Amino acid sequence: MSRDGWRKKASEDDGWGGRGGYMAAKISKLEEQFQKDAPREKQKDGMSSCIFSGVAIYVNGYTDPSADELRRLMMLHGGQFHLYYTRSKTTHIIATNLPNRKIQELKGEKVVRPEWITDSIKAGRQLSYVPYQLYTKQKGLNFTSVCARGKQDPSSSHEPSKPDLNHPESDSIKPQNGSCSIISEEDAERPRVNGIHDGDDDDYDNACALLPRGSQDTLLTNGYVHPVNGALKPQDSFAELQSLISTASPAKQPGLHNMQKDLHPKPTFKPGTSAAPQKGNLHDQKRVRLNGSYHMTPNSSTLADSSNQPGRSGQGAEAGIISEFFSHSRLHHISTWRNEFSEYVNSLQSRSRAAGGAVFSGKEKLKKLKANCSLMAAPQVRQSCILHVDMDCFFVSVGIRHRPDLKGKPVAVTSNRGPGRVAQRPGANPQLEFQYYQRKQNQYRKEKTDGDLEMTPSPQCDEVPSNGVDLDLAALSMAEIASCSYEARQADVRNGMFFGRAKQLCPDLQSVPYDFQAYKEVALSMYETLASYTHNIEALSCDEALVDATKLLVELGVTPDDLARAIREDIKEKTGCSASVGMSSNILLARMATRKAKPNGQYFLRSEEVDDFIRDQPVSSLPGVGRSMSSKLTSLGVSTCGDLQQLSISRLQREFGPRTGQTLFRFCRGLDDRPVRSEKERKSVSAEMNYNIRFTQVEEAESFLTNLSMEVQKRMEGAGLRGRRITLKVMMRKPGAPVEPAKYGGHGICDNFARSVLLAQPTDSGQLIAAEAIKLFYAMKLDVKDMRGVGLQVQQLEGSYADPSGQGPSRGRSIKDLLLAKQPAHSPRKDPLAQGQSSVNRTEVTPPSSPPSTSSDPMPGTSKGGLHHPHTPNHVRTYLNVSIEVPSPSQVDQSVLEALPVDIRKQVEQSWRHREEQPSTSSHLSTPPRTSSSLPPGPSLGTLVLQLPDQPGQPCTTGIILELPDFSQVDPEVFAALPRELQEELCSAYRNKGNAQAHAQAQVEQKNPFPQLKQPAVGKLKRRYKKRNASPAKKGPSPLKKLFPGNSPAKSSPSKTLPLPLKHFGGKKTENVQCPSSPSIDVPETLSKLNPRPVPTLAGAYEFSDIRTLLREWVTTISEPMEEDILQVVKYCTELVEDKDLEKLYLVIKYMKRLMQQSSESVWSMAFDFVLDNVQVVVQQTYGSTLKIT
């Protein structure tokens, strides 16, 4: 019980419980609330009395009726209810069960069963408490339970197994108590309180926090209870749970505590009516923020749901721990509002669509207004107009909207109510952390924080230097300011600053508690207001939204200013809070205009003013320019957008990568073509916990990962998604950083690590994810003791369909999709069977275990530390998998597309969209492959797997040619979906092919190991690249087949394989290869480790040995070479020259020379001369000299 150690120590030196301390403030506030609520409660319920006057109860642990009910009863009947135990004031302690230790500590107090209260009420007078005293019952049921627990939990086994009956108030709950509050909370404040305050208060705290829930809930919460301070130890707790259940004893109920208090705005609780829960909210809110490490997962809308449905969180105690964490995290909740509002907007749209047109009340009003003052001759706005509506310091203005006395005063929304001072915990070294961030500060330019409550997902952002930490910080409250009023901002108080510091800066600073219910109400009415004008709304967060008013303005004929004014007035009227509106022609400018509009104003940035306006804007105001980028820009001498405009696009792209570079280039000129999207596709599902991660055992980490996976599963299920890429993110204490961070339970200074793995098929199974995550975890070889944060993310999502086979959606989909996807590019229809076969050719996953693998095989374990992690074989082996490549939009003939049936077209478009969704990390195109000459544009190579003879004149080109891709590239799922006989056929084909390639393989590995080497640093390899390059390998055996029917070593593929002149390959290549300049640069990483640069190939072969084999076959089997083939060889040689691989060229030429000049046919000699002449010309052109052929 290491916690106990410092708890005791801390309690000696605190000054916490003293007057003016935090606790005092809290308690008095609670009392105040209680008094306030009491009359109201009495009003509601007629039967009130004063039987309990003079009685002040404190509820400890689980009771029936619940603490909350008891609180209400006390309100009704003139009693007092203490959330915290105070020896002097509290008269009775209500409990049904107390652990031995606690009983010992509470000696001399009246510990009474709750029936005392209910019976008293029934009797209409205050009964004697004596018969209800708890210790009289102690002997019976409860005692056994205590024993049972003692056995279960070694930590309490040292307790006397038999409580001293003479000490009825003794108490054994202490151990759990301390730890449960630590573990369960995302909080920095509460545990600190616990640690410093009297133990008794802990109990009070916890007990009072207890809210009645179903037994399931209770159990769940118990899952949090851990005797150990290692962050989570589900196993143990479950064991404890078991024992709890079996003994049917609520012995541990006090541990329920804060979790429950955390209750998310339950529908039944109106802000005013429930002081206690409300209070809990405040604190929890702060916790999250304080802790800072807590990573907001903006995509996790499911959580909001689960937290709104108490019943749901009851699914499985295992997931409980983490799901509780999230469902009780206030900030997390708020972050999910955006999704809710997005959905709200969506539902509005769909409803209006269904209703055949929506009624826009606001719009109508404006129309009338317009009609009334017809003089307002507004110029027709043809240009697009985006409104950016942003509430002015949202949290503050909501917080004070019913408190006019605070208007115009410096106000901050924070949870700290005291003077802003706390004691320092031992083990922490805030100075060191401070210095660390100060160092960072020197690196990064200090950034101005703007806007309300910045919910920065970056794990360290909340600890940015602008927190205003100074060396004195040990004594200052680290409660962060979520939002502060403009008056406060004038005094240099900033959002995210620690409250203690802010109080120093601005002694008048008033703090206002969080009020989540109100936030939601206000936000909702803001959205309602906006929706009364148009449905073209993109929800950005709870307090800001984008509105595409282009159409609206044209329709109404009003100016943007009028519209903004109307909207602002509306919002002001409905919410009592002011909003600012920025308007301009695109999102970027609108947001910038909002900055200028604030506070409580509006600004229309006209297109003619843009240039002047943007020149003076700091670069940091551009979206996507964060600390690191702005510091980089500073080093380039750039501080404003004007400076940025001076940089060329190539320079920017060199510095920041092609994509970011271009974005910057456009943004700093005020160009932004992002549309206002009312619907956003989610790109990842993740769950992350950076608070209170303190593992001692590997097993703990493992089970934590399992739980986290379950949480992810829940979210994915909620969103109806499955994903293929699993990323494990870990925060590790930075070597040298203090073991105990300044922030209680926080992560302190950390290094971040991440690893990911690509699954064969998308999944949403928590088990699977957990298995992978644990594997990743072990692969990272980390010291569990230094872990400070763990996150799991699932990317490459796709919708999960109900798939009875349980094999994931792609299976059922792929063949059909392939069929459809192929249509736009190649209009001639093929018979379905052929389609089915051909689908095998499109390949994706590389099972490392497959025997005839090529160099493209990922080597598990060779990639170190990169994002890539080859999937472990056992998953791939079992299934094969298909994916189809739809040509990128730019390459599809629009007319063809339009001619397609609607559903087919939809599918194609869908697949484009899907592609766009893929995370794009294109730092890569900076070296565009110089392929265009050798491999001209076309849809990506892989697409064309089926080739219909396009030369009817040739005798050998009837029938369908099936190329065999590398086995490694066969999609397991498709394979599995194929008919039995086809599978067998393919298998045998591959077996043969494997033989043929076996020795080539060896050479590949030896000669060209770099594909393995380069992988990790490359990080994300483009699929597109892979495709292009994969194709040569894939085609490997087939050219032989086609060229030399009968002689080919790999000829045993299906009978449909027919000879085809070499030329066809050339032709196909031209058609198939992806254009390097294609806009679709957003290609996801793949497992393939192929060279991204196209390797010159001769009919698919690129290894010299293959080429040699190919040439030998050619020369020895055919008496008279065809012209096309010769040209093909010339082309290959030319490519070699261009690829600067003269050595190979030299070898090829010499080999051909030997072969052809030895040949009895003189045509071969001539052919060689022809080839040589052509090659010499190219070499001459390139190098100014010719090859010396001896």
Add this chain to the structure above:
Amino acid sequence: MATLTRQDLNFGQVAADILCEFLEVAIHLILYVREIYPSGIFQKRKKYSVPVQMSCHPELNQYIQDTLHCVKPLIEKNEAEKVVVVIMDKEHHPVERFVFEISPPPLLSISSETLLSHVEQLLRAMILKISVCDAVLDNNPPGCTFTVLVHTREAATRNMEKVQVIKDFPWIVADEQDVHMEEAKLIPLKTMTSDILKMQLYVEERTQKT
């Protein structure tokens, strides 16, 4: 986490270091193999696990070192396209040109411990090719000299004049005479592709050497 990322390490620098070291070895070896200097001034050394010859003539060594020292910044910035060791006859007409053509690697990365040994393998292969290149080349006329040319990209030369890496060791633009070789024959020796650089070595040889 043994991965070195782009940020951690200046790739250009690493590649340039490796390359310049190799070039030094290669130039010495070429001078030996092509018998530009009497074999007496060469000593047998071991590099890349194979025997190589290195001159022990201090001035020659200094010259080679200085030259490469100046080449290095160019390579770092990827501005050098070719480094050419030109062997010239008495009339200062080139008879042979050993061209090290440097291109950026297909993918610039340094990632694993195997890297160095892999690069070393490739460089060793190249060294071995140089040692045996006399087999494919005609003998040189007596009294040959050598010089080193660098083919730069873009306007690198201008910068070079501004920033002289070594004082009093300026570069000059090569005479057409030095560069141009009539009726040259090209003999590719070796091509290597590694993570950090792609390089090929070929020899251009004048058809009529005497």
